Amino acid sequence: xxxxxxxxxxxxxxxxxxxxxxxGLVGTFFANPGTDRFKSYSRVWGEFCPAHQQExxxxxxxxxxxxxxxxxxxxxxxxxxxxxxVRPPGSTKLQAFARGGGTTWNITSSQMNExxxxxxxxxxxxxxxxxxxxxxxxxxxxxxxxxxxxxxxWIPIHFHSITEDGAxxxxxxxxxxxxxxxxxxxxxxxxxxxxxxxxxxxxxERNTANLQLLENSPERIVLNLTSSKDSSLFxxxxxxxxxxxxxxxxxxxxxNAETTFYVVQESSICMFSAxxxxxxxxxxxxxxxxxxxxxxxxxxxxxxxxxxxxxAIGSGNIxxxxxxxxxxxxGAETPLSIDHTTVSYTHLTLPTN
Numbered sequence: 001x002x003x004x005x006x007x008x009x010x011x012x013x014x015x016x017x018x019x020x021x022x023x024g025l026v027g028t029f030f031a032n033p034g035t036d037r038f039k040s041y042s043r044v045w046g047e048f049c050p051a052h053q054q055e056x057x058x059x060x061x062x063x064x065x066x067x068x069x070x071x072x073x074x075x076x077x078x079x080x081x082x083x084x085x086v087r088p089p090g091s092t093k094l095q096a097f098a099r100g101g102g103t104t105w106n107i108t109s110s111q112m113n114e115x116x117x118x119x120x121x122x123x124x125x126x127x128x129x130x131x132x133x134x135x136x137x138x139x140x141x142x143x144x145x146x147x148x149x150x151x152x153x154w155i156p157i158h159f160h161s162i163t164e165d166g167a168x169x170x171x172x173x174x175x176x177x178x179x180x181x182x183x184x185x186x187x188x189x190x191x192x193x194x195x196x197x198x199x200x201x202x203x204x205e206r207n208t209a210n211l212q213l214l215e216n217s218p219e220r221i222v223l224n225l226t227s228s229k230d231s232s233l234f235x236x237x238x239x240x241x242x243x244x245x246x247x248x249x250x251x252x253x254x255x256n257a258e259t260t261f262y263v264v265q266e267s268s269i270c271m272f273s274a275x276x277x278x279x280x281x282x283x284x285x286x287x288x289x290x291x292x293x294x295x296x297x298x299x300x301x302x303x304x305x306x307x308x309x310x311x312a313i314g315s316g317n318i319x320x321x322x323x324x325x326x327x328x329x330x331g332a333e334t335p336l337s338i339d340h341t342t343v344s345y346t347h348l349t350l351p352t353n
Contacts, residue, residue, distance in 0.1 A: 001148045001184070002196045003027045004126060004158035006059065006098065011162040013041035015174060021052045023185040028196040030059035030098050030124075033082045046086045055195030056083045057096035058121055065103030072107050072115055080119040092235050096196040097121035120233060122200055128157040130177075132166030138179035145183060149190050154199055201236035204229055205276050209238060214280065218245050221283040227276035237273035242283065244270045250286040255279060261286050 003020075005012045008031050020027045031045055032038050038045060049056060061079045066072035076097070083095055097116060099105060105112065116123065128144055130136045141157065148155040159172055166173035184193055194202070208228040215222035221242060227234065244251055244264060251262045251270040256278045264270050274281045293311035308322075322329045 001145060001191055001193050002154070002156040002199055003193060004030060004057070004096075004124065004156060004196060006030045006101070006158055006160050007063065008032060008035075008038045008041070008045060008059075009161040010037065010041060011171075012159075013044040015162045015177070016159070017044060017049060017052075017054060019178060019181055020054065023181055024188070025181060025184055025193045026053055026055060026195045026198070028055040028057050028096055028124075030057045030096070031079065031083070032059050032061065032063045032100070033079055034062040046082075050086050050088060053195075055096075055197060056086065057098070057124070057196060058083060058119070059098055060100055060103075063100035063103065065100065066105050066107060069107050069111055072105060072111070073118075076115050076119055076121065080121065090235075092197065092201065092233050093120045094197050094201065094233050095119075095121055096124045096200070098124050122197065124156065124196055126156050126158040128155075129170070130157055130159045130172050131170045132173050132176070133169060133171075136172065136176075138176040138183075141176070141180040142183050145180075145187065145191060149187065154203065156196060156199075198236055201234050202238065205234050205236060205238055209276055211240070219284060223274075223281040223283070224279075225274050225276045225281060229276070231277040235275060237275050240272055240274055240281075242270050242272070244268050244283060245285070248285040252284050252286040254282045254284075 003025070005016055005027055008029055012029060016027060017029075029045065029049065033042075033045075045056065048054075058076060058079045060075040061082075062075060064075070066075050080095060084091075084093060107115075115121075128136065128141070130141060144155050144157060147153060159177070160170035161168055161172075162174050162177050163171040164174050166176070184191065192199070205227045210226045212224045212226075213221075214224055221244065223240075223242070225238065225240070246268050248264050248268070248270070251264050251272065253260050253262060253270075253272045253274070255274050260272065262270055262272045270283065272283075291310060291312045293309060295308040295310050
């Protein structure tokens with residue numbers, strides 16, 4: 001499922017972004033970087049969103065359409081260049097695109113397609129405009145999520161502003177919006193809420209993927225994953241399931257000199273991620289404890305608790321030791337819930353018995 005937000009309203013910066021980040025969800029924000037509305041919260045869009053895996057999309061520079069090809073090139077191209085400039089290094093140049101509603105473009109369809117190809121823009125689609133005046137409430141949005149789960153279907157929906165009463169044109173009630181996000185947070189094990197371009201990449205790669213088994217021994221499994229898509233643009237990891245030897249409780253997966261660790265599931269199945277066209281994938285049994293989920297900086301609302309989580313895998317029992325300002329905290333539980341302070345972890349130990 002993809003949650004899209006048009007026009008970078010202030011309510012998106014103040015309500016949507018922090019509530020998505022708080023719940024570990026991702027939104028796609030269709031930006032107009034040349035507008036005053038965008039500039040008023042430029043640090044949210046240009047710094048906070050990229051740092052917290054929120055996706056920016058091309059809604060043109062000023063949301064004014066174009067009188068000719070030259071202006072169209074500027075409106076689409078300048079917005080694309082802004083988005084590329086704030087994305088983390090190594091990100092794809094692909095970006096979702098939607099021309100501003102109610103705007104006029106005095107160019108031909110072939111000229112528009114030429115510009116979209118030039119700037120690696122993918123025209124978005126949406127199955128529901130989420131606004132109170134459109135009869136949409138929490139129950140309606142939740143039903144769309146249920147449909148995505150039941151049908152294994154990609155359901156993109158979009159929002160404009162978020163207001164307390166939903167009275168503004170194209171706005172959604174804040175209470176309905178928050179209730180919907182809470183529901184999505186509760187079904188994350190069943191439903192991927194991804195950025196529009198992330199889901200687009202995944203689907204395109206999956207539909208053109210080829211997986212080869214190169215080696216299968218008790219010590220290691222070697223696979224090769226390829227796709228016919230352009231690897232300079234299509235970089236989304238695919239999820240793979242592989243049967244491994246029954247004595248593997250933790251699987252070490254190495255691709256392109258990067259190693260990740262995964263807990264082996266029931267029936268000796270390892271579920272892991274790999275990117276097509278990045279070389280051989282080598283799976284082997286992990287023998288030492290490894291941290292697979294690190295604590296990280298977390299944004300919460302004022303006066304709320306902050307929760308830091310760590311996950312490690314390995315043979316035997318693993319002890320966790322949390323510290324506050326270099327001093328051990330009582331207990332070794334994870335996750336750790338605290339009020340208004342900073343905590344760091346220090347080490348993991350693997351008992352010898």
